[in-house]
Amino acid sequence: MINADVIVVGGGPVGLWAACELKLAGLTVILLERRDVSMAQSRALTMHGRTLEMFAMRGLAERFLAKGQAISTGHYAALDTRLDFSAFDTRYPFTLLLPQSQTEALIEEHARELGVIVLRGHEVTRITGSETEGYGVFAQHEDSEASFHARAVVGADARRSIVRQTAGIAFEGHPATLSIMMGDVSLRGLDGPPVRMVTNARGAVTIVPVGNGGTMRVIVVDPQRTHVAVGEPLTLEELSASTRHILDEDVHFSDPTWLTRFGDETRLAARYREGRLFLVGDAAHLHFPAGGQGMNVGLQDAMNLGWKLAAVLNDRAPPSLLDSYEAERRPVGAQLARNTEAQGALMTRFDAGHLALRAEMSDLLKVPEINRRLAGVLSGFDLRYPSGGLFGDTPGAGERVADRNIVLPDETTTRIYALLAGGTWLHLSFGDSAQVALPGWLQAGAVRYVTARTPKSQASHEQTQAVLIRPDGYVAEQLPTAPR
Numbered sequence: 386m387i388n389a390d391v392i393v394v395g396g397g398p399v400g401l402w403a404a405c406e407l408k409l410a411g412l413t414v415i416l417l418e419r420r421d422v423s424m425a426q427s428r429a430l431t432m433h434g435r436t437l438e439m440f441a442m443r444g445l446a447e448r449f450l451a452k453g454q455a456i457s458t459g460h461y462a463a464l465d466t467r468l469d470f471s472a473f474d475t476r477y478p479f480t481l482l483l484p485q486s487q488t489e490a491l492i493e494e495h496a497r498e499l500g501v502i503v504l505r506g507h508e509v510t511r512i513t514g515s516e517t518e519g520y521g522v523f524a525q526h527e528d529s530e531a532s533f534h535a536r537a538v539v540g541a542d543a544r545r546s547i548v549r550q551t552a553g554i555a556f557e558g559h560p561a562t563l564s565i566m567m568g569d570v571s572l573r574g575l576d577g578p579p580v581r582m583v584t585n586a587r588g589a590v591t592i593v594p595v596g597n598g599g600t601m602r603v604i605v606v607d608p609q610r611t612h613v614a615v616g617e618p619l620t621l622e623e624l625s626a627s628t629r630h631i632l633d634e635d636v637h638f639s640d641p642t643w644l645t646r647f648g649d650e651t652r653l654a655a656r657y658r659e660g661r662l663f664l665v666g667d668a669a670h671l672h673f674p675a676g677g678q679g680m681n682v683g684l685q686d687a688m689n690l691g692w693k694l695a696a697v698l699n700d701r702a703p704p705s706l707l708d709s710y711e712a713e714r715r716p717v718g719a720q721l722a723r724n725t726e727a728q729g730a731l732m733t734r735f736d737a738g739h740l741a742l743r744a745e746m747s748d749l750l751k752v753p754e755i756n757r758r759l760a761g762v763l764s765g766f767d768l769r770y771p772s773g774g775l776f777g778d779t780p781g782a783g784e785r786v787a788d789r790n791i792v793l794p795d796e797t798t799t800r801i802y803a804l805l806a807g808g809t810w811l812h813l814s815f816g817d818s819a820q821v822a823l824p825g826w827l828q829a830g831a832v833r834y835v836t837a838r839t840p841k842s843q844a845s846h847e848q849t850q851a852v853l854i855r856p857d858g859y860v861a862e863q864l865p866t867a868p869r
């Protein structure tokens with residue numbers, strides 16, 4: 386039996402990131418992944434700005450930016466009016482197109498640098514034990530069973546999650562009601578912008594670049610074909626015929642690297658935790674992939690859980706801190722299910738009523754406040770965790786901290802996120818004596834104290850005298866400047 390503080394089940398992007406965060410906080414972490422080799426598929430192409438911010442907090446954003454392609458806007462339900470991220474106070478007011486295979490490879494590289502033990506070819510078949518005695522985790526590896534023991538288990542094992550099943554947590558929702566075709570292909574016969582979205586009475590076609598090698602992702606909603614079961618193989622001919630019919634153009638596809646169908650199965654775990662079994666990512670929420678959200682939300686689940694679980698296992702926080710994981714993240718999962726159901730309805734029906742609804746919605750998105758609201762939800766920029774309880778209820782508590790420049794006492798300029806790279810709490814004072822009271826359970830030794838001033842060009846930041854920032858970049862408490 387091999388011991389670890391935490392076993393992470395599932396080595397997709399979310400499990401890998403959870404393992405990184407737990408390891409960064411000093412725990413021993415073993416990740417068990419049933420696949421022998423890394424995933425090669427492009428799947429999640431869209432990385433939102435908030436996810437780039439999360440990586441920036443650990444000094445990694447440049448690695449992703451170097452490999453991806455930035456697109457200045459995003460989409461809601463493939464409507465003609467694009468989502469505009471320029472109003473957000475961020476260094477990343479765009480979406481990054483990067484195949485999921487590359488995202489996973491970069492996170493795995495970071496995991497290995499940190500010292501996470503990643504064991505491939507290990508399919509978890511059984512989990513026993515309890516919160517008090519810890520958990521036995523048993524995995525099929527080649528012809529034998531490998532056994533592990535851990536104080537906590539993180540289930541990042543997606544749709545059929547054995548962690549969720551062991552925990553007895555219901556996965557509430559509905560099965561797929563339709564299917565959509567998707568291919569990563571080379572194409573001839575189409576010119577135009579890198580991202581193309583067409584919807585008409587015959588159906589819908591979306592074309593976006595996959596990486597920098599010339600491959601394009603083609604997503605086709607053909608109402609004549611949506612009845613085909615998700616598991617049915619897709620041929621290049623079927624994808625081509627539907628695309629030509631909908632676009633009424635003579636396009637030619639070749640060299641497919643991935644042909645698949647996906648559906649609108651939508652489910653949300655009734656709870657995100659049972660004892661010290663936790664659910665993150667697709668193990669906790671499944672939905673119609675619209676607006677590029679599943680992986681992004683899952684990564685934020687992992688970021689939220691990582692520091693909390695580590696603090697409790699390191700005896701630096703009360704066990705009740707773990708309740709805040711579900712309290713903060715399940716509403717995000719519920720919102721994800723809701724907005725993807727709504728997008729699905731707008732993206733898969735082509736009668737006159739639905740086309741008119743699309744036109745109305747597209748017009749509404751021209752109103753900046755409405756555009757910002759949806760852009761804020763899909764990107765995660767506008768997420769605000771409920772304040773009170775373990776966290777403060779001062780104005781701004783629960784909101785994300787923007788990555789502003791600050792000037793240190795030695796006159797060097799740095800970024801706030803750079804100070805979070807170690808994964809600790811950060812107390813920033815904009816004035817020598819300004820102090821925010823720590824939550825009663827938080828030891829001062831677990832907090833990095835920094836005194837700084839804002840550069841002259843950023844006078845607005847002087848609204849804050851001091852701010853206590855959680856390891857995941859959200860405000861725990863802040864002390865606003867008294868009105869002058």
Ligand SMILES: Cc1cc2nc3c(=O)[nH]c(=O)nc-3n(C[C@H](O)[C@H](O)[C@H](O)COP(=O)(O)OP(=O)(O)OC[C@H]3O[C@@H](n4cnc5c(N)ncnc54)[C@H](O)[C@@H]3O)c2cc1C
Pocket residue numbers: 394395396397398399400417418419420428429430431432485507508509510541542543544546547567647665666667668674676677678679680681682683
């Ligand atoms: C066509 C399509 C397009 C998408 N586009 C986007 C997008 O643009 N942006 C976005 O954010 N999301 C997108 N998504 C969603 C995204 O792909 C998922 O949300 C994401 O993969 C979830 O990551 P995960 O780590 O939770 O699960 P997964 O990536 O599914 O990883 C789970 C891992 O667990 C392993 N596993 C399962 N059971 C066991 C076991 N018993 N033992 C050991 N290992 C196990 C699996 O082998 C797998 O590697 C898209 C999805 C699809 C299908």
